[in-house]
Amino acid sequence: MKVVIVGAGVAGLTAALRADALGHEVELVVKGRLREGSTVHAQGGIAGAYGPGDSAALHALDTMHAGDGHGDPLAIAALVDGAAEAIDALVRAGVPFDRAADGAIARGLEAAHSLPRIAHAGGDATGRAISDALTARLDSTRVRVREQAFATDLVTADDAVHGIRLHGIRLVGIRLLSGETIDADAVVLATGGAGLLYPVTTNPSGTTGDGIAMVLRAGAPVADLEFVQFHPTVLAGDSPFLISEAVRGAGAVLRDADGRRFVFDDHPDGELAPRDVVARAVARQALAQGSPVLLDATALGAAALASRFPMIDAELRRRGIDWSREPVPVSPAAHYLMGGVVTDVDGRTALPGLWAVGETARTGVHGANRLASNSLLEGAVFGARAADSLTHTSLPYEFVPPGSDRSGTNSYGSTSCGSGERVGAEQHGGMRGFSRQSLQQLMWERVGLLRDDDGLADAVRTLHAWEAPAPRTPAEQEDANLLIVARATASAALARTDSLGAHFRLSPALIGAA
Incomplete structure (x- = not known):
């Protein structure tokens, strides 16, 4: 099976290495260079190193509590039950976790964890250690790596995904045509979050919601985009x-x-x-x-x-x-997106042939607020689960996301662009007033840490009035992606009228007091 994986953080690298080991033909597509994504910047560690008195069950309770009760129990169970195997796999891959005097992996404590269970490497260099170890493993595989290849859209036919389209403008006669396509039997999106929606963020510069925007343009469901975590x-x-x-x-x-x-x-x-x-x-x-x-x-x-x-x-x-x-x-500062492309516990999306893992995905594990150091764990656990499930694409397709009944109805709700409209390439016109900076400032002021009805309504109106210019350069494509994701995020925030986790609505009384 030909598998294209877009993104090379812990989720994408784990999926690529596992898929290669299972005998698939794997192509790893990276917008920038290897070792440039969010994983490299992860300081805290990876949760799941259980010590005396600790357990996966207690970790699950902490995860659900931190997520303000909005997490999905089945997805959280998959996360914590896979923690030991995921950490063992990273050890085998060569990640030099810090050790205690007795030789066991040292365990750190972070906020909202009941007990110390965070494994770290190089003190505060855990993400870099994981990225380096997994990237080095690529040399001994058949995985084909394509760096500086910007995936912009999914190739779809008959309501299924059959590959990706890369950024690139070709002039043929008087027509501008999009860039190269890569055919695939399965596509795994691991493109990270959308931290560049905001002017102040902990995310690297390429974190522009690319995978989520691709799915929005394809009309598949996303959810929980209103839950944006700000690191304090x-x-x-x-x-x-x-x-x-x-x-x-x-x-x-x-x-x-x-x-x-x-x-x-x-x-x-x-x-x-x-x-x-x-x-x-x-x-x-x-x-x-x-x-x-x-x-x-x-x-x-x-x-x-x-x-x-x-x-x-x-x-x-x-x-x-x-x-x-x-x-x-x-x-x-803006830090992490709890929502994303709706998936089941194996990373499958509503589109046959498409998987999403890591911060791109909304599995339900984070609920309304991510528990510290669960992000690296999510990438490792669900990256492996997605690779393991690739062989099932020939079976009758049935997408049942966490929190759903067997009819496939998503009990958390979903949105394709936040306002019920389908966002397509034909909407990439041009309108004076839009810029990345103006979008970021609007999101910071209206869809930031503290939100209110009037501000959110103003953000939705403004974002839907703006249009990004036709994306002829990579930066313009990123701007187009940010605008699509910003519309969906603001609309989801406006629709959720109660406060929950990272989504905090000010009441009129509180606004008056401020």
Whole structure:
């Protein structure tokens, strides 16, 4: 079977290596270069290293609780039950996880976890270690890697996916034709999230919602796009830099301008509350005092900070900040998208021949707010599950996403573009007023951490009035993708009138008080 996998983070690499081992012909398509995606930037670690008193069942409870009860139990069970095998596979692949004195994998604690169960490598370099190890494994496989190949659309026929189309403009006579197509029996999207919807993000520059936009243009369902996670502790200033949640798990605290630990006003777990709670508390306090809040890690000491968080320590010191002696100013930034392409627990989508894994997918494991360090685990577990299920494409196709009855009705709801319209290539016209910067600012102000009905309605109207120019360059294609995903995200947020997890609606009374 010919399999095309788009994206080379932990999900895409895992799927590619597993599919190759199963005898499939695999082509791995990467928009940029290998080792450039979000996985490389993951600092915290991978959840699932269970110690004394811990279990997959307890991990499942924490995952459901962090997701504000919106997660799907079957998908969460698949995640946590696959954790041990996924971590063992990474060890066999050569990931050098940090070890305790007894030789066992060291376990760290992060917010909303009941017990320390986070495996990390190189202190805060876990994502890079995983990416390096899995990428190195490609050399001993038959996987064909195509770098700097921008997949823009799915090739569909008879309501099924048969390949992908790459970006590229060819002039034939007086007609502009799109670029090369790659035929495939199966396509696996692992293109990451959409952090570039916002002006301040922890995501790398290529994270423009490409896979989700491809599926929206094909008319297949997406869901839960309203749930955008903002990381609470990003170095404030013109050049944002993520400071891992594991720093707070190790004992760092958040303080206001007067030195008070203010997060306890919002949650009894303080700095170790779920991310959505901490991020909102940070944003509110910064607004109230007119300056960023402070992350105080001074109690940990210089030696411990350098040993446990070498990448963060080196970057802060490069910027002239000695965080062992002074607190660090931090503010929230767009971090992770809990929604995406609707899939079942094996990554299958509603379109036969198409799978989605990692942050591109909405499996139901994250609910309304992702539990810390579940993202690398999701990529490893569901990347493998997707590869294992590829052999079933010849069977009668039945797509039943998590949370569904046997009729295939998605109980969480879905949207193809947020407003009921199908977004197609014919809509790529041009309209004055649209730019990436204007879109990002609109999303930040209207579809950000704190939302209200009027702001969301204004965002939906504006986004549907804008049109991206015909995408003749890769940057213009990314802008077109961002606009499509922004429309869907804003419309989904407007439609969900209650607050849930990362989607927080201000009541009229609260707006008046602000």
